[in-house]
Amino acid sequence: MIDGFATPAARAPWSVAALVREVGDWLAGRFSVCSVRGEISGFTRAASGHCYFNLKDAEGGGALLRCAMFRRAASLLAFAPREGQLVEVRGRLGVYEARGELQIVVEAMQAAGAGALYEQFLRIKARLEAQGLFDPARKRDLASYPRAVGVVTSLGAAALQDVLTALARRAPHLPIVIYPSAVQGPGAPAALVEAIGLASRRAEVDTLIVCRGGGSLEDLWAFNDEQVVRAIAAASMPVVCGVGHETDVTLADFAADLRAPTPTAAAELAAPTREALSNRLAVYEGIVQRRVHAALDEQAQRLDRIAVRLARPGQVVRAQREQLTVLAHRLDALPLRVAQQQRQHLVQLQAALRRGVERELDRRTQRLAHVEARLRALDRKQVLTRGYAWLSDSEGSPIGSVHELTQGDSLQAVLHDGTAGVIVTELPGRTSA
Numbered sequence: 001m002i003d004g005f006a007t008p009a010a011r012a013p014w015s016v017a018a019l020v021r022e023v024g025d026w027l028a029g030r031f032s033v034c035s036v037r038g039e040i041s042g043f044t045r046a047a048s049g050h051c052y053f054n055l056k057d058a059e060g061g062g063a064l065l066r067c068a069m070f071r072r073a074a075s076l077l078a079f080a081p082r083e084g085q086l087v088e089v090r091g092r093l094g095v096y097e098a099r100g101e102l103q104i105v106v107e108a109m110q111a112a113g114a115g116a117l118y119e120q121f122l123r124i125k126a127r128l129e130a131q132g133l134f135d136p137a138r139k140r141d142l143a144s145y146p147r148a149v150g151v152v153t154s155l156g157a158a159a160l161q162d163v164l165t166a167l168a169r170r171a172p173h174l175p176i177v178i179y180p181s182a183v184q185g186p187g188a189p190a191a192l193v194e195a196i197g198l199a200s201r202r203a204e205v206d207t208l209i210v211c212r213g214g215g216s217l218e219d220l221w222a223f224n225d226e227q228v229v230r231a232i233a234a235a236s237m238p239v240v241c242g243v244g245h246e247t248d249v250t251l252a253d254f255a256a257d258l259r260a261p262t263p264t265a266a267a268e269l270a271a272p273t274r275e276a277l278s279n280r281l282a283v284y285e286g287i288v289q290r291r292v293h294a295a296l297d298e299q300a301q302r303l304d305r306i307a308v309r310l311a312r313p314g315q316v317v318r319a320q321r322e323q324l325t326v327l328a329h330r331l332d333a334l335p336l337r338v339a340q341q342q343r344q345h346l347v348q349l350q351a352a353l354r355r356g357v358e359r360e361l362d363r364r365t366q367r368l369a370h371v372e373a374r375l376r377a378l379d380r381k382q383v384l385t386r387g388y389a390w391l392s393d394s395e396g397s398p399i400g401s402v403h404e405l406t407q408g409d410s411l412q413a414v415l416h417d418g419t420a421g422v423i424v425t426e427l428p429g430r431t432s433a
Contacts, residue, residue, distance in 0.1 A: 024095035031093035040085050069106040086112040133233045134254040140238045143206040148175040150205035152195045154183045159213045159263035166267035183212040188222035193231045200236040207270045211242040211263035223250035242266025384416035
């Protein structure tokens with residue numbers, strides 16, 4: 001019979017603490033830092049701020065890994081972990097000595113796939129924003145008094161019941177048209193595009209609500225699909241987008257004409273309450289009544305004035321007679337005023353004519369004196385006074401050249417104070433016969 005507890009003489013048995021510590025040291029050396037993907041189970045946060053939870057195998061296996069996340073690392077989380085959420089954790093693998101259990105001390109945790117999806121979200125957002133799909137200038141105002149409201153969502157979604165309940169409470173008179181569509185899964189984007197396009201083509205509603213309940217980034221990913229965003233931007237009516245909870249943001253929110261934090265809020269924004277409509281109608285009714293009463297009062301006062309005038313025709317006749325008398329006096333005085341004005345005008349014209357004649361006479365006198373001076377300067381008698389003489393032949397024709405003379409010719413010399421006879425006795429360059 002073999003003794004199962006027999007041990008070699010060279011090896012003493014392990015104590016529990018030593019064995020657990022040895023295994024822990026070996027695991028810490030072999031897996032100093034490692035990353036694990038799994039689903040959160042049994043998440044608790046202690047009063048100290050430390051978090052404790054288990055990670056279940058995401059593939060449906062039975063494996064379970066205990067996790068501890070101390071307060072410092074937990075304070076750096078960018079999201080609130082929840083039961084069943086798929087996450088990736090990074091930390092140090094070891095053994096919890098108090099229970100001898102395998103555990104990982106988590107130093108960082110993120111939602112599985114969220115990083116890649118968020119990067120894709122940012123890339124699509126930047127591209128569509130550059131194309132102007134999110135431009136505030138293209139946003140349209142919602143209809144103040146919609147004839148009907150359309151809803152694009154899943155028939156089985158709780159969001160649909162929230163919207164119908166809110167609309168029934170606020171505006172029970174308002175018709176509602178539902179355009180069914182999947183809101184999650186691979187076929188959801190195409191279904192949403194078809195439902196939004198159907199609403200645009202039928203043009204039977206004035207406001208369209210596109211909504212669904214909350215969920216993870218993966219659950220809401222259909223509303224980040226580029227084709228869905230373009231369909232919302234191209235809709236023929238204003239679109240209110242109410243997807244997820246208040247903290248959830250999708251690209252459909254940026255493309256819609258108005259974003260609502262929840263589906264219920266989307267219904268409240270799309271339709272005014274019946275009480276608000278009744279109050280507004282009451283205001284309009286009061287305005288119309290005041291204007292009608294004012295118009296009636298004005299016409300009544302006018303009728304009173306006319307009635308007073310008709311009741312005393314003698315006064316009207318006397319007033320007309322007095323007016324005619326005033327006009328007659330004005331007519332009688334008119335010719336005298338006209339004659340006085342014409343007389344004054346003639347006096348003014350006469351004075352102006354006299355001034356004009358005097359100016360013209362002075363001008364012409366000055367010109368005549370100037371001409372006289374010029375003529376006096378050209379008078380031949382004035383020239384003769386300077387010692388010159390004017391020669392003429394016996395017939396009185398002037399002699400202008402010595403070549404016209406012959407020796408013995410009788411000439412007449414005109415001086416400034418008389419005339420004298422002259423006989424040519426010598427010609428320069430000629431000899432006597």
